[in-house]
Amino acid sequence: MNENKAIIEGLIFAAESPLTVERIVEILREREIDRREVAMCLQELTAAHEERQGGFLLREIAGGYQFRTRPELAVWIARMKAGRPAAFTAAALETLAIVAYRQPVVKAEVDRLRGVDAGRPLRTLLERGLIRILGRKDVPGKPMIYGTTRKFLEVFGLKDLAELPTLGEFKDLAE
Amino acid sequence: MNENKAIIEGLIFAAESPLTVERIVEILREREIDRREVAMCLQELTAAHEERQGGFLLREIAGGYQFRTRPELAVWIARMKAGRPAAFTAAALETLAIVAYRQPVVKAEVDRLRGVDAGRPLRTLLERGLIRILGRKDVPGKPMIYGTTRKFLEVFGLKDLAELPTLGEFKDLAE
Amino acid sequence: MDYEVKLDVFEGPLDLLLHLIKKNELDIYDIPIALITRQYLEYLEALKALNLDLAGEYLVLAATLVHIKSKMLLPETTDEGEEEPDPRRELVEQLLEYQAFKKASQSLQTRELLDRDVFARGGAAVTEALPQATPQRVEVGLFELVDAFRQALGRLSPPERIEIDLDRTSLADRINAIMERLRRHRSLTFAELIEERPERRLIVHTFIALLELVRQRLIRIFQEGSFGTIRVFLAVEEEHE
Numbered sequence: 001m002n003e004n005k006a007i008i009e010g011l012i013f014a015a016e017s018p019l020t021v022e023r024i025v026e027i028l029r030e031r032e033i034d035r036r037e038v039a040m041c042l043q044e045l046t047a048a049h050e051e052r053q054g055g056f057l058l059r060e061i062a063g064g065y066q067f068r069t070r071p072e073l074a075v076w077i078a079r080m081k082a083g084r085p086a087a088f089t090a091a092a093l094e095t096l097a098i099v100a101y102r103q104p105v106v107k108a109e110v111d112r113l114r115g116v117d118a119g120r121p122l123r124t125l126l127e128r129g130l131i132r133i134l135g136r137k138d139v140p141g142k143p144m145i146y147g148t149t150r151k152f153l154e155v156f157g158l159k160d161l162a163e164l165p166t167l168g169e170f171k172d173l174a175e
Numbered sequence: 176m177n178e179n180k181a182i183i184e185g186l187i188f189a190a191e192s193p194l195t196v197e198r199i200v201e202i203l204r205e206r207e208i209d210r211r212e213v214a215m216c217l218q219e220l221t222a223a224h225e226e227r228q229g230g231f232l233l234r235e236i237a238g239g240y241q242f243r244t245r246p247e248l249a250v251w252i253a254r255m256k257a258g259r260p261a262a263f264t265a266a267a268l269e270t271l272a273i274v275a276y277r278q279p280v281v282k283a284e285v286d287r288l289r290g291v292d293a294g295r296p297l298r299t300l301l302e303r304g305l306i307r308i309l310g311r312k313d314v315p316g317k318p319m320i321y322g323t324t325r326k327f328l329e330v331f332g333l334k335d336l337a338e339l340p341t342l343g344e345f346k347d348l349a350e
Numbered sequence: 351m352d353y354e355v356k357l358d359v360f361e362g363p364l365d366l367l368l369h370l371i372k373k374n375e376l377d378i379y380d381i382p383i384a385l386i387t388r389q390y391l392e393y394l395e396a397l398k399a400l401n402l403d404l405a406g407e408y409l410v411l412a413a414t415l416v417h418i419k420s421k422m423l424l425p426e427t428t429d430e431g432e433e434e435p436d437p438r439r440e441l442v443e444q445l446l447e448y449q450a451f452k453k454a455s456q457s458l459q460t461r462e463l464l465d466r467d468v469f470a471r472g473g474a475a476v477t478e479a480l481p482q483a484t485p486q487r488v489e490v491g492l493f494e495l496v497d498a499f500r501q502a503l504g505r506l507s508p509p510e511r512i513e514i515d516l517d518r519t520s521l522a523d524r525i526n527a528i529m530e531r532l533r534r535h536r537s538l539t540f541a542e543l544i545e546e547r548p549e550r551r552l553i554v555h556t557f558i559a560l561l562e563l564v565r566q567r568l569i570r571i572f573q574e575g576s577f578g579t580i581r582v583f584l585a586v587e588e589e590h591e
Contacts, residue, residue: 006245013244055185056184067470071462115407155465156464167454171449
């Protein structure tokens with residue numbers, strides 16, 4: 001493997017969170033490697049791991065790159081890890097979807113769309129770091145404005161918000 | 176790659192600490208794979224990663240197996256972990272020091288102390304999350320007031336701002 | 351009707367209404383409002399009979415349904431002959447919108463979730479150190495220096511720390527002394543620079559001298575590893591490496 005590619009692979013492996021192209025360029029400044037070259041290395045690495053069919057894959061997440069285990073192995077890895085992660089309730093997921101698609105959004109709008117008070121799921125999502133308060137709306141009562149976090153992208157394996165299917169795709173089919 | 180090998184690779188990758196052969200056999204009990212087979216998979220994986228010459232290697236550590244970044248990459252990974260000096264320009268560092276010691280501080284004051292416009296380094300520091308805007312000063316022009324962030328403390332390993340030596344300690348003696 | 355479905359299965363009145371529409375295979379764009387209102391109210395009655403707490407929103411929607419039903423009974427046109435908007439329109443729009451978000455949330459659920467379907471590297475990454483090689487040197491900035499300075503002061507005995515030393519030993523002297531020693535030895539640690547007399551005045555002077563030398567780019571400072579010893583080099587000599 002060429003040295004730049006090996007270094008980039010090592011950096012991504014050692015990073016605590018998805019590593020961006022910009023950060024890689026910054027770290028490797030002395031090697032005079034530009035964005036384009038880094039992007040090419042990443043593409044080659046992604047393909048190489050895909051082809052290896054080993055235990056993990058290189059994925060583009062939250063604007064950066066991260067190694068993640070192959071989804072097919074989930075059952076074995078879950079067996080190794082103690083305690084399962086807390087699942088999402090339907091209320092939390094619906095609320096999260098509304099915040100994700102409608103951000104910046106205030107609670108009243110979430111309530112209206114779900115037809116029921118969203119106080120509890122909003123609090124749960126805040127505690128789990130999936131949404132955050134962006135500020136307060138300049139209307140009477142100064143309600144808080146919510147938006148999703150970087151962690152939301154990481155947990156749901158999204159490159160960015162644009163990767164979410166458009167709401168229209170769900171609207172048409174009345175089933 | 177055969178499935179057992181891929182699963183073992185994924186397990187080692189996701190494990191919190193070096194994974195022993197016994198533990199792997201235990202996790203994969205349903206697959207009826209014995210110690211000898213696991214050991215063989217590990218040997219093959221170790222050789223395969225050695226040959227790839229990528230960013231990390233499989234190593235036997237403390238009686239178990241763990242992926243570790245290649246030793247030759249240590250300098251780059253240290254640079255990433257440090258996340259600072261090499262990446263800081265002298266201007267940014269000076270500006271940061273001034274904001275750290277003089278906060279809450281307005282740009283005009285930073286300019287004055289550095290004897291040169293601090294617009295760019297301030298912007299860089301803001302983007303990197305090391306300083307933040309605390310508010311606007313209530314004087315003509317409403318200049319923005321800057322201060323350091325929590326990340327600043329984290330990056331520089333400071334418990335709190337009080338941990339910075341007081342400027343007086345330098346001043347008294349420098350004159 | 352089947353009442354086995356527990357209330358908490360529904361995420362609210364809209365969800366219950368959608369369920370009824372689907373169960374009866376109704377066209378969401380043309381809901382037979384009388385039928386759906388009856389079923390909805392029956393449902394609420396059943397739930398009340400089971401002593402389940404009903405959120406106020408369920409009753410609000412019940413009132414809305416009854417209101418729509420009554421409007422549907424009125425003649426379709428006004429005196430001027432203009433068409434009245436369909437009284438169901440607003441509710442249908444709300445239902446469609448809710449349904450879209452519900453599907454969006456289900457689609458989220460089917461993604462590869464971190465720590466459920468996929469896992470990131472566990473534990474802290476370990477960087478294999480080069481065997482018997484020189485420690486990795488990281489060039490450090492002002493703050494590492496400040497930190498070293500702080501540590502040095504911290505090592506002093508308490509009485510000495512309180513003492514304010516105003517002896518004006520010239521900074522220039524200290525700078526010259528450091529440069530002199532650096533020309534003789536290739537590099538020196540911060541500790542070595544102050545070892546002769548580890549007292550506050552010398553430490554402070556050494557520190558300020560180093561700051562000045564760094565500023566003038568006469569020396570460079572490296573740290574061995576993240577928390578290693580701080581080592582000072584002549585800038586020029588470093589270039590030859």
